[in-house]
Amino acid sequence: MRLSFSEARQAAGRPVRLAGTVPAPRPVAIREVLELSPLHFDGEARWADGEVRLTGALSYRARLTCVRCLNPFTAEFHVDVEERFRPAEAALAYDPPTIGRRRGSSRKEQRSRAGGEAEATQAVDADPGVEVVAKAEIDVERVLRDLAIVHLPWAPICRPDCAGLCPTCGKDLNEGPCGCEPEAIDPRWLALRTLWDGRK
Numbered sequence: 561m562r563l564s565f566s567e568a569r570q571a572a573g574r575p576v577r578l579a580g581t582v583p584a585p586r587p588v589a590i591r592e593v594l595e596l597s598p599l600h601f602d603g604e605a606r607w608a609d610g611e612v613r614l615t616g617a618l619s620y621r622a623r624l625t626c627v628r629c630l631n632p633f634t635a636e637f638h639v640d641v642e643e644r645f646r647p648a649e650a651a652l653a654y655d656p657p658t659i660g661r662r663r664g665s666s667r668k669e670q671r672s673r674a675g676g677e678a679e680a681t682q683a684v685d686a687d688p689g690v691e692v693v694a695k696a697e698i699d700v701e702r703v704l705r706d707l708a709i710v711h712l713p714w715a716p717i718c719r720p721d722c723a724g725l726c727p728t729c730g731k732d733l734n735e736g737p738c739g740c741e742p743e744a745i746d747p748r749w750l751a752l753r754t755l756w757d758g759r760k
């Protein structure tokens with residue numbers, strides 16, 4: 561799934577539909593991520609104000625390990641995609657030659673001439689919400705894969721009220737109490753507790 565800037569520009573403000581399935585990113589360097597489903601995307605790209613705006617819905621499933629109870633579980637993700645891309649100067653050089661450039665000028669000359677506009681371009685490029693693309697096309701698959709990874713939780717929990725494991729015996733407390741002393745206290749805090757009891 562790729563989109564060239566010239567294709568987007570030629571659509572002249574009309575949306576270019578982008579939809580399909582992208583293979584899952586691999587490998588995922590997050591220990592709690594066991595498996596990722598392919599990524600489904602349904603959206604569009606539109607050329608406006610010198611940039612491409614990619615919008616749409618990204619959905620996928622992930623097999624994760626709960627950090628509290630260590631059980632695997634499956635979670636669904638739905639991400640609203642809203643990304644902006646601006647072609648770098650190099651990308652503009654791929655355009656069909658305009659009247660001003662027609663006199664057999666080499667690409668090198670075109671670049672140096674474009675240098676006069678560099679200041680204005682840099683000011684726009686400073687916008688953190690815009691990705692500047694050095695190539696003539698946007699690798700939409702790469703963008704979607706990056707988004708899928710970014711939206712994965714760093715500490716997945718199988719459900720908000722997951723009781724986790726007993727720190728003493730390791731039993732999964734979602735299955736019921738384990739019978740350990742309920743007030744089991746970390747030995748490092750015992751000295752504090754003695755102090756507290758002494759004040760009563």
Ligand SMILES: [Zn+2]
Binds near residue numbers: 627631717718719723
């Ligand atoms: Zn859990």
Ligand SMILES: [Zn+2]
Binds near residue numbers: 730
């Ligand atoms: Zn226990």
